[in-house]
Amino acid sequence: AQKITQTQPGMFVQEKEAVTLDCTYDTSDPSYGLFWYKQPSSGEMIFLIYQGSYDQQNATEGRYSLNFQKARKSANLVISASQLGDSAMYFCAMRERGTGNQFYFGTGTSLTVIP
Amino acid sequence: NAGVTQTPKFRVLKTGQSMTLLCAQDMNHEYMYWYRQDPGMGLRLIHYSVGEGTTAKGEVPDGYNVSRLKKQNFLLGLESAAPSQTSVYFCASSYSGTGGNYGYTFGSGTRLTVV
Numbered sequence: 001a002q003k004i005t006q007t008q009p010g011m012f013v014q015e016k017e018a019v020t021l022d023c024t025y026d027t028s029d030p031s032y033g034l035f036w037y038k039q040p041s042s043g044e045m046i047f048l049i050y051q052g053s054y055d056q057q058n059a060t061e062g063r064y065s066l067n068f069q070k071a072r073k074s075a076n077l078v079i080s081a082s083q084l085g086d087s088a089m090y091f092c093a094m095r096e097r098g099t100g101n102q103f104y105f106g107t108g109t110s111l112t113v114i115p
Numbered sequence: 116n117a118g119v120t121q122t123p124k125f126r127v128l129k130t131g132q133s134m135t136l137l138c139a140q141d142m143n144h145e146y147m148y149w150y151r152q153d154p155g156m157g158l159r160l161i162h163y164s165v166g167e168g169t170t171a172k173g174e175v176p177d178g179y180n181v182s183r184l185k186k187q188n189f190l191l192g193l194e195s196a197a198p199s200q201t202s203v204y205f206c207a208s209s210y211s212g213t214g215g216n217y218g219y220t221f222g223s224g225t226r227l228t229v230v
Contacts, residue, residue, distance in 0.1 A: 009155075035218055045205065045221040091157060100165045101146045101209050102173070103219060105158040 002026065004092050006106035013082045014114050020067070021077040021109045023092030031097040034075040036066065039089040039108070048090075051075060079111075087113045117141050121206050121222035128196040128229045136191040136225050138206030145211035147189040148173075148219070149181060151202040158205065164189055165211070196229045203227070 005024045013019035025034065036048040051059045051066045059066040067076040079086055092106040119140045128134055138147065145166050150158040150173075160173030162181040170181045178200060180192045189208075193200060203226050207219040 004157075006157075033218075043203070043224050043226075045207075045219075047218050050218060100163055100171065101211065102148070102160060102163060103158075103207075105150075107155060107157040 002106075003104035004094055004106035006092055006109050008109045009107075010110045010112070012112050012114055013079075013086075015084060016081055018078060018080045019082055019111065021079070021090050021092075021111065023075045023077065023106060025073050025075060025092075025094045027073075027094065027096055029096040033095040034066070034068070035093040035095070035103070036064070036075075036077045037091045037093060038086075039091065040085075041088070045091075049077065082113045084113050084115065087111060119206055119208055119220050119222040121204075121225050123225060124223065125226050126228070128193075128227065130196060130198060130229060132196050133192070133194050134196065134227075135193075136204055136206075136227075138189045138191070138208075138222055140187055140189075140206075140208040140220070142208060142220065143186070144208035144220070145186075146209045147183065148207045148209075149179070149189065149191045150205045150207065151175065151200075152205060152224075153202050161191065161204075198229045201227060201229045 032053045034051045038046045049061045049064045051068045063080045065078045089108045091108045093103045122137045148163040149161040152158050159175045164170045164183040167186045182190045203224050206222040
């Protein structure tokens with residue numbers, strides 16, 4: 001079974017609007033971390049936000065927030081007030097304890113911000 | 116602040132040729148990783164290392180070998196390149212802790228084409 005599932009291959013959002021990128025995960029480890037990375041067309045991987053499995057509150061980093069629903073095993077990324085520079089590929093990833101800090105990545109969502 | 120440096124950035128190989136990709140990090144990270152990124156498949160782990168002198172297989176290790184003779188370096192070798200190994204290769208490193216925001220620091224990637 002896939003550890004990380006991103007069901008939206010491509011998304012469009014109007015500039016200044018909010019957008020939610022979906023991510024579900026599968027693990028039996030009670031201790032895990034969830035991450036989102038951004039990959040612009042230049043190719044580098046940019047860390048956006050982190051959520052630990054024991055964190056009680058949803059993580060926020062500027063315009064990024066992570067909607068963590070533990071029972072549903074979902075970790076959706078919310079980008080508020082979209083900007084043209086947000087157009088990129090977005091990857092959800094999970095790290096399980098005891099796996100050499102190995103990350104499992106989803107297949108990514110391509111976000112296009114429309115002026 | 117170099118972080119993680121990958122060399123080369125681009126390479127074209129003929130089928131059957133061999134080559135080595137070099138990853139160097141200056142953050143004293145224990146863990147290092149090699150991933151490949153293919154369209155529609157996200158990032159998949161090839162090999163990883165949890166310390167100097169140790170390596171382990173990831174999800175897609177066939178056709179690749181690795182070595183970690185020094186803590187700061189992680190080499191990925193292709194003994195006999197095949198067109199199926201055309202991909203973008205990312206190196207990453209992280210601390211050894213399993214709790215908290217021990218995310219990856221990524222290199223800028225190597226675009227490899229095998230003809």
